[in-house]
Amino acid sequence: MLTPFILHTYIFILGAVLGSFYNVVGLRVPLKKSITYPGSACSVCNNKLSVLELIPILSYLYQDGKCRNCKTSISPLYPTIEFLTAILFTISPLLVGWSKELVISWTLISLCMIVIVSDLKYMIIPDKVNVFFLFLFLGERLIIPTDPWWDPFAGLVIGTFVPLVVILVSRGGMGGGDMKLLAVFGLALGWKLVLLSFFLATLIGTVIGIIGMMMGLIKTGKPFPFGPFLVLGTLISYFFGQNLIQLYVTNFFPYIF
Numbered sequence: 001m002l003t004p005f006i007l008h009t010y011i012f013i014l015g016a017v018l019g020s021f022y023n024v025v026g027l028r029v030p031l032k033k034s035i036t037y038p039g040s041a042c043s044v045c046n047n048k049l050s051v052l053e054l055i056p057i058l059s060y061l062y063q064d065g066k067c068r069n070c071k072t073s074i075s076p077l078y079p080t081i082e083f084l085t086a087i088l089f090t091i092s093p094l095l096v097g098w099s100k101e102l103v104i105s106w107t108l109i110s111l112c113m114i115v116i117v118s119d120l121k122y123m124i125i126p127d128k129v130n131v132f133f134l135f136l137f138l139g140e141r142l143i144i145p146t147d148p149w150w151d152p153f154a155g156l157v158i159g160t161f162v163p164l165v166v167i168l169v170s171r172g173g174m175g176g177g178d179m180k181l182l183a184v185f186g187l188a189l190g191w192k193l194v195l196l197s198f199f200l201a202t203l204i205g206t207v208i209g210i211i212g213m214m215m216g217l218i219k220t221g222k223p224f225p226f227g228p229f230l231v232l233g234t235l236i237s238y239f240f241g242q243n244l245i246q247l248y249v250t251n252f253f254p255y256i257f
């Protein structure tokens with residue numbers, strides 16, 4: 001029998017291994033490269049990574065964050081993604097329960113990790129990734145329905161039109177990739193939660209943007225990737241949104257609802 005500890009350890013390892021794959025997807029898809037061939041290699045000296053060097057998280061720590069061959073520093077983004085995927089995969093069942101919804105949560109985390117890598121690296125959220133997950137969520141939502149059943153489709157519509165209005169009004173404050181991503185998120189989360197995702201992403205993005213400008217880390221007028229903020233807003237909304245909405249309603253509109 002699987003004890004909870006072994007089960008969670010297994011999920012953590014699975015998450016770390018998948019996180020390592022999502023790094024590859026996020027790095028290669030925008031360059032139109034195959035995600036399966038060739039195997040991973042150092043981007044500087046092209047040294048093929050051995051089995052030991054492919055172990056997620058640990059290999060980075062063991063190699064002190066450097067390529068074993070040419071000693072070039074490896075971006076801490078990669079082990080961070082591996083660790084984030086692992087930890088989010090592990091806590092998901094505690095938040096959504098051991099239900100079918102777990103499949104949606106793991107799919108959502110997967111999309112989020114790929115988006116972080118490709119948006120931070122190239123400022124691109126590839127159409128291929130958005131389309132793939134659009135169909136994946138569509139299929140999953142057929143098997144794992146919501147109440148009401150049309151909520152995912154309402155989410156898709158809201159997730160498309162809200163950023164579209166922002167793009168038209170701000171003329172370039174957000175990219176088309178961001179809009180398509182939010183549409184896919186809408187399909188997974190439904191209309192209320194995806195609205196909250198967008199609100200949280202904008203709020204967090206604005207706060208970080210102001211702090212970044214004050215510290216001189218971000219230059220005014222220079223675009224910065226919005227994808228990671230959409231990811232953050234969406235993960236908060238997906239896992240805690242119902243509670244946040246409940247809290248808001250009971251505090252501000254106690255007599256209406």
Ligand SMILES: [Zn+2]
Binds near residue numbers: 043044045071
């Ligand atoms: Zn190297």
